[in-house]
Structures are given as C-alpha cells and as structure tokens.
Amino acid sequence: MVRGQNSPSARCGRQVHPDVRLVNGDLMDQSSLISAVDRVRPDEIYNLGALSYVPTSWRQPNTTAEITGTGVVRMLEAVRIVAGITSSRTPGPSRPRFYQASSSEMFGKVRETPQNELTPFHPRSPYGVAKVFGHYTVQNYRESYGMYAVSGMLFNHESPIRGPEFVTRKVSLGAAAVKLGLRDSLRLGNLMAERDWGFAGDYVRGMSMMLAQDEPDDYVLGTGIAHSVRELVELAFAHVDLDWRDHVVLDEALQRPAEVDLLCADATKAQQRLGWKPTVYFEELVGMMVDSDLRLLSGPQCSEGGVIRELADLW
C-alpha cells in the first residue's frame, strides 16, 4: 500500500490517496511500478505483497521467489529511482519511507527461544527463503543508498478477516460450523506446532510506528507467548461448549515437508524504542474470531450455501 503526499491525510490521517491501489511488485513489471510510484509520489510505502500461504510455496517455488522475494527488489528500485537516490552520499530530494513485511518464518528451525532481531535465520520453506532474501535486500538498500527502509519481523497476526486457509481461521470457522450443525468434523495437520499468535490490528499499528521513527531500523513484533495448534483447537471448541476430540480428524496430507515447530517473539526492542505493546492476547483473539464466524455462518449469505460451500472447499 502506498500512502501519497497529495493525500489530505498523509502522515497523521489514515485515508489512502484516491489514486492509490495495491501496488504489488509481484503484479507489475519494473517500469509500470516506477510509473505508479511516480504518479502517487508516496511518503510511505507498505510492501505487504507476497505469496503468503506457506504450503503453496512448495508447490510453486519459482512463483514464490518471484513474488515474495524479487518483488521487494522491484519495489525498492521503483522508490529509489523515483526519489532520485543514487548513493547514500547524495540522497535524493525526498526520502520516502518504505516498510517491508518480513516474517517470523525466517527463523524457521529456531536457534534460540524467544527470537529477537539478532536471532540467526534458518528458513524451512521456499516462502521463508524468499522472505530472508527480501529482508536482506531492505538492509542492503538502507546501507547502500541511505534509504529509509525498514523490515517488520512480524509473528503470526490474525483477525476475523484472516484467510480461511490459515489455521486460526480454519479452526474458528470449523468450530462455528460444527456448533451450527453445518459440519461435523474438521481436518487438521500438525497439532504440536506452536505459534505466537497476536491480533493483526496491533501489528498494523506497530508497522506505522516503525515508519515514524527518526532513523530506520528492523523490529520484531509478537506477544511473547506461544501456544500449540492443539491449544487453539481446544479453546475454540470450548468457546462453543464442544469437545474438540469429538470433531477433529488428523490428516497426514496436511503435514508440511519441513515444519517450523516453535515460534515465540522477544519484542523487547519494539516495546522500548517504539513504545509498542499488544492489546489483545490469545484467549480474547480466539473468542473474537469464533464469535465473528458464528455470526457469519448464521447470516443470510450462508443460507444459500454460498459462503459455507466456498469455505468448505478449503477444508
């Protein structure tokens, strides 16, 4: 997303420039991207574009590298060229601020727990590898050109509008659907994996805070508490007075070729330097998502079988 200087809101407001669409490096070639950035002349750019569902990255490794990895180079090149930046000694007239969505998936087979900005990377999927490429590209543009470019190393962030292929939403939809009698089971993969799940709204606030600092730097965002997929399922089903063991079916086909077993954030740097703190934790998040899906699946759009049939394809 690009926030333009012509926008009435620019830095403080949250409206988006009328000209602005999603400008993904992955969807545009380099010259179209340069034209798009030139038209908007953004103050802030948030590159959230990625092929972001980890299992797909094994099926489409080349596309993943192209979108999630090289897309970052195209975005940074467009910003650099439009801003007229040729070296760190002769910065261009304006220094637009660039945010890159790095990921906790970069830590992969973790070397230490919890993970912070200095934890070595060991990505476990083509997605993780591409994110590491993007992460170092941002660092390189900062060091080579003095650009204001930062990476937010965000741990899993969820909300009621999370895609239904990701495990939190799959489970909240599953629990709601079973409660309403629309389904009687939910197929899942590895229940032992642990993640540090937070609320997406908190993380978006953190992204904006990163671009509001005097100097660019990279930050980890996470709650600092990990839970297993099994705990997630137990809590979601208990929220609707059901026992998950009566409804969850384990499916080998949903196991990943290489798993990331445990992710847990040490967000001390973001807390101390940005003043960032999460406001929503696991229990509240899961309750919020299940309640929202109960409303969604009870609503009129489901009576025709539309939404539920679409979602059912993903289960």
Ligand SMILES: Nc1nc2c(ncn2[C@@H]2O[C@H](COP(=O)(O)OP(=O)(O)O[C@H]3O[C@H](CO)[C@@H](O)[C@H](O)[C@@H]3O)[C@@H](O)[C@H]2O)c(=O)[nH]1
């Ligand atoms: N999706 C999914 N995951 C399952 C299932 N059963 C078990 N899991 C486990 O649940 C964990 C979380 O999976 P996802 O919700 O798909 O998220 P992710 O792989 O951790 O990646 C997400 O978070 C990253 C940040 O760390 C993001 O970078 C990435 O794009 C994505 O949003 C994984 O260990 C996965 O094996 C299932 O049926 N579906």
